[in-house]
Amino acid sequence: MTLKDALLCAGFSLALPIGQTMFKAAALYNARxxxxxxxxxxxNxxxxxxxxxxxxxxxFWFYILTRVPLSLAYAFSIVGSGxxxxVAWLVFKEPLGWRFAAGYALMLLGFLVIMQGQARA
Incomplete structure (x- = not known):
């Protein structure tokens, strides 16, 4: 994976929570x-x-998939989904507990294992 490909995948990872935040804001607006x-x-x-x-x-995802294998690109999307x-906690003050932190730590560990394997390939 090139640096450009990694940056594209990271950008997509950030686009996911932005989109979900926009949908939540739209739902709150719709309630009014x-x-x-x-x-x-x-x-709305x-x-x-x-x-x-x-x-x-x-x-953007389609473009990424023309350059990066799905199995590798999807690892970035999981990080973004996590x-x-x-973001819900930061923007909407939704509660988060220790289980989120533990689960996200496991997701990040899995991501690092995938990236480490990719670096050696």
């Missing part, structure tokens, strides 16, 4: 809207932005 659900959905600017973000990140609860 009134009227029929279809009208609320089409008038944060939701439209979240869908646009996901469209862009899907294209960041979602941390």
């Amino acid at each position: 809207l009134t009227g029929p659900l279809p009208l609320r959905l089409i008038s 600017g944060p939701l439209i932005g979240a869908f646009a973000w996901y469209g862009l990140t899907a294209l 960041l979602v609860p941390l």
Whole structure:
């Protein structure tokens, strides 16, 4: 894996929690809207932005997969998914416990094992 490929994968890892944060913000915004659900959905600017973000990140993922094997790129996406609860805690003050820390430490350990194996290959 080249440095460019690693940076692309890391960028995608950061894009995942951003998208989830956008969807949570859209859900909170939607709760303040009134009227029929279809009208609320089409008038929910944060939701439209979240869908646009996901469209862009899907294209970004597609580009990454033209350069990096899925088995390796996906390890980065797991790290990004693991960041979602941390961002939820920071932005929305959602509770986190020691189990999250332990689980994320295991995920990071697995990621390091994969990257170490890749470095030797």
